Amino acid sequence: MSDKLETILAVARDHACNVIAPNVGAWNAEGAWPRAASDKAGAAGLTGIYASEDWGGQGLPLSQGIQVYEQLGFGDGAYAFALSMHNICTFAGCGYGTDAFKEKWARDLTSGRKLANFALTEPQSGSDPVKMYTRATINGDGTWTISGAKAWVSLANEADIYFTVVKTSDAPGHKDMAMIAIPADAPGISFGPLYDTPSYNFLPMSEMYLDEVRVSEDNIILPISQGLQGSLMAIDIARVSIASGCCGLMQAALDTALSYSKNRKMFGGKNLELDGIQWMLGEVATDLEVSKLLYRKAAEALGTPEGPLMAAHAKRFVPDAAVKAANTCTQVLGGMGLLQPYGLDRLSRLAQMLRIVDGTTEISRVVIGRALQKRAYGLPDLPIPKGYGEVNEQSATMAAE
Numbered sequence: 001m002s003d004k005l006e007t008i009l010a011v012a013r014d015h016a017c018n019v020i021a022p023n024v025g026a027w028n029a030e031g032a033w034p035r036a037a038s039d040k041a042g043a044a045g046l047t048g049i050y051a052s053e054d055w056g057g058q059g060l061p062l063s064q065g066i067q068v069y070e071q072l073g074f075g076d077g078a079y080a081f082a083l084s085m086h087n088i089c090t091f092a093g094c095g096y097g098t099d100a101f102k103e104k105w106a107r108d109l110t111s112g113r114k115l116a117n118f119a120l121t122e123p124q125s126g127s128d129p130v131k132m133y134t135r136a137t138i139n140g141d142g143t144w145t146i147s148g149a150k151a152w153v154s155l156a157n158e159a160d161i162y163f164t165v166v167k168t169s170d171a172p173g174h175k176d177m178a179m180i181a182i183p184a185d186a187p188g189i190s191f192g193p194l195y196d197t198p199s200y201n202f203l204p205m206s207e208m209y210l211d212e213v214r215v216s217e218d219n220i221i222l223p224i225s226q227g228l229q230g231s232l233m234a235i236d237i238a239r240v241s242i243a244s245g246c247c248g249l250m251q252a253a254l255d256t257a258l259s260y261s262k263n264r265k266m267f268g269g270k271n272l273e274l275d276g277i278q279w280m281l282g283e284v285a286t287d288l289e290v291s292k293l294l295y296r297k298a299a300e301a302l303g304t305p306e307g308p309l310m311a312a313h314a315k316r317f318v319p320d321a322a323v324k325a326a327n328t329c330t331q332v333l334g335g336m337g338l339l340q341p342y343g344l345d346r347l348s349r350l351a352q353m354l355r356i357v358d359g360t361t362e363i364s365r366v367v368i369g370r371a372l373q374k375r376a377y378g379l380p381d382l383p384i385p386k387g388y389g390e391v392n393e394q395s396a397t398m399a400a401e
């Protein structure tokens with residue numbers, strides 16, 4: 001492990017243990033994004049993980065930087081998710097943005113002074129983003145005028161800029177899609193009521209309305225025709241980041257169960273001395289190790305032709321393992337597992353949320369299924385055992401009659 005990675009992981013661990021974990025209950029009660037905490041994350045180098053050092057970032061490759069969310073997820077999965085989306089936008093802006101955009105925004109984003117989020121989902125289009133309506137019209141002076149509505153926008157009314165995916169014509173399909181960064185103070189942008197999400201109430205989420213919002217062409221991040229492709233790449237990074245965050249969540253659940261179980265007296269011994277309890281927690285421990293290996297392998301594949309499939313494997317397996325881990329650890333504590341101070345109920349709900357966000361588990365299965373079909377077509381046909389096909393054909397003819 002490089003010194004730089006080791007340092008940033010230690011910083012992230014410290015942030016999770018000393019800034020997130022002791023305060024997340026209060027943040028949820030307050031129901032507001034903890035800007036002072038994300039400012040600290042920025043000052044500690046956690047808001048420009050992949051952006052180049054020239055722009056104030058850490059310049060870590062995706063394969064390494066993604067491990068930061070495993071540390072942050074130990075504190076809270078929703079907080080880790082929000083910072084991961086900010087880092088992906090910052091990476092896109094610093095890597096693909098125009099020179100004017102970078103001059104204006106890059107250092108504020110990498111330092112965390114300004115926060116960014118990604119707006120793709122719309123009320124009628126989540127898993128099927130091609131069904132989006134948000135439309136940009138390109139004006140004679142090069143500016144874009146954008147109208148439409150986005151849904152499930154995280155850091156709603158809190159982020160300073162929204163990396164928004166738009167269509168640029170009425171043509172069906174994705175060829176005319178683009179991504180443009182819309183500043184939060186642009187005239188015509190507004191937000192709906194906040195969604196009510198008790199387990200991560202501090203993460204503001206709502207619909208975002210765009211009413212003839214005029215944006216400079218300097219803010220184009222992915223030009224027409226690259227919008228969907230670039231967004232899918234961003235989502236692959238997001239999927240692996242979620243899997244990384246889930247590993248932190250699983251570790252937090254396991255540690256809570258172990259801390260409780262080692263002292264809980266029963267049947268003349270301790271709960272953790274029971275074989276059945278060790279087996280339950282042993283399965284969680286194995287799933288955690290497998291999950292770490294899988295997301296790290298998927299992170300290495302990002303940007304290669306294997307990237308989307310590996311991201312789908314990680315997003316399919318790890319959040320499911322996290323749901324199972326949070327539920328198993330709750331069970332190990334018996335009734336105490338349901339009490340608020342232990343936080344296991346919150347972890348179960350967070351794990352379920354992480355199964356949905358950035359492409360559901362089912363969408364990952366669709367990606368994997370398509371890859372399997374492709375592989376199947378490249379394999380030789382199996383010979384049908386003599387007599388078997390004829391019988392089948394005979395029965396099919398009889399059934400048709």
Ligand SMILES: Cc1cc2nc3c(=O)[nH]c(=O)nc-3n(C[C@H](O)[C@H](O)[C@H](O)COP(=O)(O)OP(=O)(O)OC[C@H]3O[C@@H](n4cnc5c(N)ncnc54)[C@H](O)[C@@H]3O)c2cc1C
Pocket residue numbers: 085117118119120121125126127128151152153154155205353356357358359360361362363366
């Ligand atoms: C906490 C949270 C934060 C979010 N933040 C953002 C954000 O910042 N920016 C943003 O753009 N989006 C965000 N999202 C949106 C998120 O990406 C979508 O919720 C997700 O893509 C699913 O879309 P949907 O909710 O519309 O579900 P739908 O697309 O309506 O799906 C409904 C169900 O159908 C299933 N399904 C869909 N297609 C298939 C299929 N082919 N086969 C089998 N089953 C299928 C789905 O898996 C799901 O179970 C956020 C979501 C959550 C929960």
